[in-house]
């Protein structure tokens with residue numbers, strides 16, 4: 001476990017240098033366990049919904065593009081186990097605003113799982129109808145993820161050549177600029193994560209597009 005300013009500094013440096021950063025072994029084991037237990041509880045309570053693409057009138061569910069199920073998280077709930085993750089995110093927001101002037105005002109997050117055989121085709125998280133996602137982050141919850149399990153996050157350059165391939169290993173935090181082209185490779189067993197986006201507007205206003 002690292003202190004919050006160190007993690008924020010490391011990620012900021014990566015974002016400035018190459019547009020992304022990865023931190024492994026982010027949380028102490030006990031805190032990670034609590035998050036995983038909460039995740040399972042929500043799955044058992046059937047709290048997840050099939051994820052769609054686009055927002056409002058643009059919203060569609062297209063299984064050929066993304067196969068995940070999601071459950072939004074209330075980022076203001078300080079009692080939630082994910083708050084331990086948010087402490088790092090809060091520090092990162094401050095650091096990015098100070099060093100990169102990104103003007104981050106808020107963030108939104110959800111739990112996600114991809115059933116075996118699913119992935120998410122190459123896309124950007126920041127686009128015309130959703131310009132407010134500035135930085136994306138993913139915190140993975142998959143213990144003993146092996147090479148053959150697939151489900152890698154692949155980051156691409158503008159020429160669509162892969163620049164980084166990241167296994168969704170437990171306790172790994174991946175952060176990248178939301179305009180980056182990326183893909184989730186088809187996974188061979190269920191793949192769990194917490195995904196979030198740093199926004200340049202308060203979450204209350206995201207419905208405005």
Ligand SMILES: O=C(O)CCC(=O)C(=O)O
Nearest residue numbers: 120125138153184193195
């Ligand atoms: O889970 C990941 O590695 C990335 C997920 C993703 O690209 C998204 O939800 O937009």
Ligand SMILES: [Fe+2]
Nearest residue numbers: 123124125182
């Ligand atoms: Fe994405």
